[in-house]
Amino acid sequence: MNLEELQQIAESSKQEREKADYEINVCMGTGCLSQHSDKIKDDLATEASVSNKRIIVRRTGCMGLCASGPLVLVEPTNVLYQHVSADRARDIINSVDGEPIPELLCDLREHFDDQVHVVLENSGRIDPEKIEDYIGRDGYLALVTALTDMTPASIIDEITKSGLKGRGGGGYPTGLKWGTVAKARGDLKYVICNADEGDPGAFMDRSVLESDPQRVIEGMAIGAYAVGASRGFVYVRAEYPLAVSRFNTALRDARRRGFLGNNICGTDFDFDIEIRLGAGAFVCGEETALLQSIEGKRGTPKPRPPYPAVSGLWGKPTLINNVESFANIAPIIRKGAAWFAKMGTEKSKGTKVFALTGKIAHTGLVEVPMGMPLRQIIFGIGGGVPDGHKFKAVQTGGPSGGCIPEEHLDIPVSYESLIGVGSMMGSGGMIVMDDTSCMVNVAKFFLQFCMEESCGKCIPCRAGTWQMHQILTKICDGEGTHEDLDLLVDLCGTIKETSLCGLGMSAPNPVLSTLRYFRNEYLEHIDNKNCPAGVCACGTKAAKEAEVHA
Amino acid sequence: MTLYPMPPLPSNDKRWKIVNGTMRRHGFTRHALIETLHTVQTSFGYLDDESIRFVAKSLRVPLSQAYGVVTFYHYFSLKPPGKHTATVCTGTACYIKGADRLIASSERHLDVKQGETTADGNISLMTARCVGACGRAPVVIMDGELMGDATSEKMLEQFERWAV
Numbered sequence: 001m002n003l004e005e006l007q008q009i010a011e012s013s014k015q016e017r018e019k020a021d022y023e024i025n026v027c028m029g030t031g032c033l034s035q036h037s038d039k040i041k042d043d044l045a046t047e048a049s050v051s052n053k054r055i056i057v058r059r060t061g062c063m064g065l066c067a068s069g070p071l072v073l074v075e076p077t078n079v080l081y082q083h084v085s086a087d088r089a090r091d092i093i094n095s096v097d098g099e100p101i102p103e104l105l106c107d108l109r110e111h112f113d114d115q116v117h118v119v120l121e122n123s124g125r126i127d128p129e130k131i132e133d134y135i136g137r138d139g140y141l142a143l144v145t146a147l148t149d150m151t152p153a154s155i156i157d158e159i160t161k162s163g164l165k166g167r168g169g170g171g172y173p174t175g176l177k178w179g180t181v182a183k184a185r186g187d188l189k190y191v192i193c194n195a196d197e198g199d200p201g202a203f204m205d206r207s208v209l210e211s212d213p214q215r216v217i218e219g220m221a222i223g224a225y226a227v228g229a230s231r232g233f234v235y236v237r238a239e240y241p242l243a244v245s246r247f248n249t250a251l252r253d254a255r256r257r258g259f260l261g262n263n264i265c266g267t268d269f270d271f272d273i274e275i276r277l278g279a280g281a282f283v284c285g286e287e288t289a290l291l292q293s294i295e296g297k298r299g300t301p302k303p304r305p306p307y308p309a310v311s312g313l314w315g316k317p318t319l320i321n322n323v324e325s326f327a328n329i330a331p332i333i334r335k336g337a338a339w340f341a342k343m344g345t346e347k348s349k350g351t352k353v354f355a356l357t358g359k360i361a362h363t364g365l366v367e368v369p370m371g372m373p374l375r376q377i378i379f380g381i382g383g384g385v386p387d388g389h390k391f392k393a394v395q396t397g398g399p400s401g402g403c404i405p406e407e408h409l410d411i412p413v414s415y416e417s418l419i420g421v422g423s424m425m426g427s428g429g430m431i432v433m434d435d436t437s438c439m440v441n442v443a444k445f446f447l448q449f450c451m452e453e454s455c456g457k458c459i460p461c462r463a464g465t466w467q468m469h470q471i472l473t474k475i476c477d478g479e480g481t482h483e484d485l486d487l488l489v490d491l492c493g494t495i496k497e498t499s500l501c502g503l504g505m506s507a508p509n510p511v512l513s514t515l516r517y518f519r520n521e522y523l524e525h526i527d528n529k530n531c532p533a534g535v536c537a538c539g540t541k542a543a544k545e546a547e548v549h550a
Numbered sequence: 551m552t553l554y555p556m557p558p559l560p561s562n563d564k565r566w567k568i569v570n571g572t573m574r575r576h577g578f579t580r581h582a583l584i585e586t587l588h589t590v591q592t593s594f595g596y597l598d599d600e601s602i603r604f605v606a607k608s609l610r611v612p613l614s615q616a617y618g619v620v621t622f623y624h625y626f627s628l629k630p631p632g633k634h635t636a637t638v639c640t641g642t643a644c645y646i647k648g649a650d651r652l653i654a655s656s657e658r659h660l661d662v663k664q665g666e667t668t669a670d671g672n673i674s675l676m677t678a679r680c681v682g683a684c685g686r687a688p689v690v691i692m693d694g695e696l697m698g699d700a701t702s703e704k705m706l707e708q709f710e711r712w713a714v
Contacts, residue, residue: 031685034696066685200641200680207682238588238625239681277588279623280679296583297615298622357643357684364685395642429684431642445645449679455622 001258001265003144006135009257013136020056022096023075024048027124029062029210030203030242031364032069036086040070043089051093058133061211063124066364068106073124082106110380111362116343118351119327120367123211128246131253134214140259142333143218146225147265150333155226156182159329161337163349168194168285168322169397169426170502171348171415177319180309181227184317189229191220191271192313192320194290195236195243198282199398200449202429204353205323207365209236209243212327213250217273219326221259222333224271227319232273235290238280247275282399282453286501287312287320289455300457301501322427324353344370348414358395358431361386368413375409378432389434393517397426399446399453400506402513403439422513424506438535439518440525444472446510450503461504464495468511475522478529478538485522489515557607560600565593569601573608580611583619587626596627624679632667632674634693634712636705641680643687652688653677655702659709673712 026041048055068082081104126133160175197205284299293299312318348370361383393403402423451465492508559566572589576582606616686698
């Protein structure tokens with residue numbers, strides 16, 4: 001494969017598209033597929049074939065607005081239909097060249113107009129199982145350019161200049177990490193894509209793998225070339241069967257087209273990728289635990305240093321990046337570091353994909369430039385809290401993050417600002433809570449999660465989270481005391497400072513942040529044995545039993 | 551050139567050949583343990599003593615280590631699943647939208663605790679961390695099919711259909 005061949009494929013893909021007057025994209029991500037969008041696509045294709053119009057009906061990945069699924073997008077008129085059912089297929093085909101169907105029309109300008117799609121630029125616009133679609137939208141241009149015109153050092157330099165930071169949550173500068181792996185000595189190096197998206201309430205990585213898998217492969221291949229690696233792994237959750245199957249197809253296609261394998265693009269660069277399935281352990285999102293899991297062992301973390309960049313998988317230098325980080329690589333190489341660095345804030349560059357869920361009108365995936373105020377994301381793009389309820393908090397960063405109250409909604413979203421208000425970026429889950437959520441109960445929910453997911457290797461995390469959970473249960477049951485609160489804060493400090501890995505170190509965050517902003521709710525449980533949101537069965541245990549059996 | 555004799559397949563069941571195929575694809579290396587256990591669980595529905603012993607022996611992994619891996623990861627099950635499985639997602643988005651109520655009403659209806667199977671072996675009630683379909687929370691997976699905006703009523707209806 002060289003540049004000319006690549007352009008030929010892109011050209012024929014474009015010609016194929018130009019043969020049709022209309023393109024109908026049907027979202028077949030996990031969300032819409034669960035509402036049988038595959039049937040809708042089949043019916044649309046049948047109707048299109050019997051009509052005398054020139055229409056392409058295409059399966060695509062996620063279009064983002066999961067709440068309104070199944071979604072169908074008609075191009076080039078850019079008409080988006082929501083809640084489509086298969087029996088409307090004929091109407092949609094009939095109306096492509098006329099007026100859009102009003103009752104199906106999804107007209108959410110404020111939802112789409114403020115978004116900037118870099119990672120999701122192809123999501124919902126290409127068939128994820130057709131590599132030609134990806135190439136037709138400048139896919140693999142970055143890899144071919146990198147291999148033929150750039151040195152590994154100049155690639156790392158470009159990534160460094162772009163200011164890209166790890167999108168998995170830690171926010172470590174990607175260029176710096178690549179530089180370390182490139183400098184590390186070793187006959188064999190590995191590249192690993194961390195797709196163990198364990199944060200409950202986050203599904204960005206699943207969506208990228210389902211909607212645009214080639215982008216991740218391209219990013220990994222560029223990374224491998226830059227650091228001198230020859231083997232790659234994608235560690236993906238077994239709970240994501242569709243993502244695994246689409247990624248497998250993508251790997252086969254990439255090999256067939258010569259983007260993976262030996263002598264890629266006629267150079268002496270060899271690289272191939274294998275999938276490894278996770279098995280339901282949250283801690284395996286931590287990089288050293290992930291390595292253990294790929295080696296077929298229990299996923300328990302190891303103390304760092306040595307960092308995986310120096311001694312990782314089977315003791316070899318290993319580059320580990322998150323799905324979204326790899327998905328950003330190709331656009332950076334293609335459009336340049338300066339283009340990327342123009343977006344975002346001073347320290348957090350580029351865009352970030354967020355999964356908006358919980359009590360919010362437009363649940364789904366959004367991608368916004370860093371620096372956008374939280375308020376705009378939640379109330380503008382997200383459409384605010386539905387059913388007349390009042391916004392209470394937004395939870396970011398999963399079980400490691402915190403709850404941000406209304407008074408801080410005007411902060412621009414970035415790695416630094418979120419840490420400043422006691423939360424963190426995490427992988428990008430944003431769960432909106434309204435006045436029907438009890439913040440003590442939410443803290444308990446996360447603590448229970450961390451307690452159950454603690455691998456048990458270090459005592460602060462194993463025993464500490466259990467103790468904290470006990471105290472929170474006591475408070476929720478209306479049996480807490482003021483001393484319990486002090487003890488809770490004390491425990492938080494101990495666990496934070498003495499745990500081995502990120503899971504333990506960040507487990508107290510949900511408690512600390514709710515204590516900081518919603519202390520009155522804790523006090524209400526303790527002093528008045530009352531749960532303001534009506535979630536906890538305060539008072540006696542008997543009352544709780546009664547509610548369970550009611 | 552195998553130095554260690556390979557254990558014979560536990561039975562003539564064709565599924566063992568699939569399991570063996572996974573191990574062969576990975577060159578019978580130790581790090582194929584988790585991948586192989588996935589194949590066993592997909593083929594047989596769960597992991598029993600016999601299968602863990604067979605995989606451990608084939609990959610020359612100490613049985614203690616194999617058992618340690620099986621019990622460490624939530625995804626692996628040591629108990630046979632029921633004929634039907636309802637998996638309630640307990641991720642944050644589903645929790646906010648009342649997944650605990652779905653679990654409570656299902657437990658009452660089926661007279662089991664989460665993670666258990668009804669006495670007649672018909673329905674297993676399981677939970678999952680997060681299936682990543684948060685946009686449609688609360689979510690339940692009924693025999694592999696995702697049910698979005700789940701309610702107790704919709705779940706109980708499905709249980710009734712399964713009961714006959």
